[in-house]
Amino acid sequence: MVIAYHGRHHLSNTIGGNDLRYHRCVSGTHVDADAGPEPPDAPGRLGLVEAFVNSLHMPEGPDLLATPDAARAWLQHQGFHTPRLSPGERDDLVELREALRDLLEGNAGHQVAARTVHAVMQRLNASALETVISPAGAELVARGSGVAAFTGELTAAIVIATTDGTWQRLKVCRNDSCRWAFYDGSKNGRRTWCSMRSCGCQSKARAYRARKRETSAVSA
Numbered sequence: 192m193v194i195a196y197h198g199r200h201h202l203s204n205t206i207g208g209n210d211l212r213y214h215r216c217v218s219g220t221h222v223d224a225d226a227g228p229e230p231p232d233a234p235g236r237l238g239l240v241e242a243f244v245n246s247l248h249m250p251e252g253p254d255l256l257a258t259p260d261a262a263r264a265w266l267q268h269q270g271f272h273t274p275r276l277s278p279g280e281r282d283d284l285v286e287l288r289e290a291l292r293d294l295l296e297g298n299a300g301h302q303v304a305a306r307t308v309h310a311v312m313q314r315l316n317a318s319a320l321e322t323v324i325s326p327a328g329a330e331l332v333a334r335g336s337g338v339a340a341f342t343g344e345l346t347a348a349i350v351i352a353t354t355d356g357t358w359q360r361l362k363v364c365r366n367d368s369c370r371w372a373f374y375d376g377s378k379n380g381r382r383t384w385c386s387m388r389s390c391g392c393q394s395k396a397r398a399y400r401a402r403k404r405e406t407s408a409v410s411a
């Protein structure tokens with residue numbers, strides 16, 4: 192089966208009609224002069240990787256892949272018809288998602304463990320990809336259906352993004368309690384927070400409080 196790519200509107204994460212992409216990020220009320228714009232969505236097929244990693248809202252959830260039924264509905268929403276999904280297949284998807292989250296930390300300058308790379312490769316290598324040649328050039332097309340088609344599309348997205356230089360800009364927020372995947376659209380590509388309005392500012396506020404405590408301790 193050739194996967195029809197449905198475009199960006201299928202790549203959002205929703206629960207009850209609410210878009211969760213920046214739910215965490217826009218919930219902060221502290222806005223300062225340094226607050227930058229919200230990061231843009233990852234471009235093209237890379238948006239699927241971003242949506243997949245962000246199907247868990249850390250630290251407490253919701254998790255859009257919480258059960259086999261929920262995960263099946265999520266896949267369906269992304270355009271991958273999956274009539275059945277076993278508990279084991281759901282667990283494999285969650286493991287892949289978390290391994291991808293760890294892998295994306297590499298794009299934010301962190302060390303990535305060899306076992307993380309292995310876990311991603313092991314799962315993505317099970318998918319079937321085909322190169323389709325046309326007068327317009329070559330295209331990577333995922334074969335199969337359901338989970339296999341989904342992991343094939345993830346693989347194609349990562350290969351293409353690595354080649355066009357967008358992969359390196361898909362990062363995981365450095366706030367340990369957030370770890371939201373975001374696309375760094377900044378000029379210098381050095382953004383490390385998903386949103387300066389929430390994570391960045393919270394972190395700066397914590398640093399400010401810590402400095403203030405230290406100053407008080409010294410002057411006491």
Ligand SMILES: [Zn+2]
Pocket residue numbers: 364365366369370371384385386390
């Ligand atoms: Zn964040």
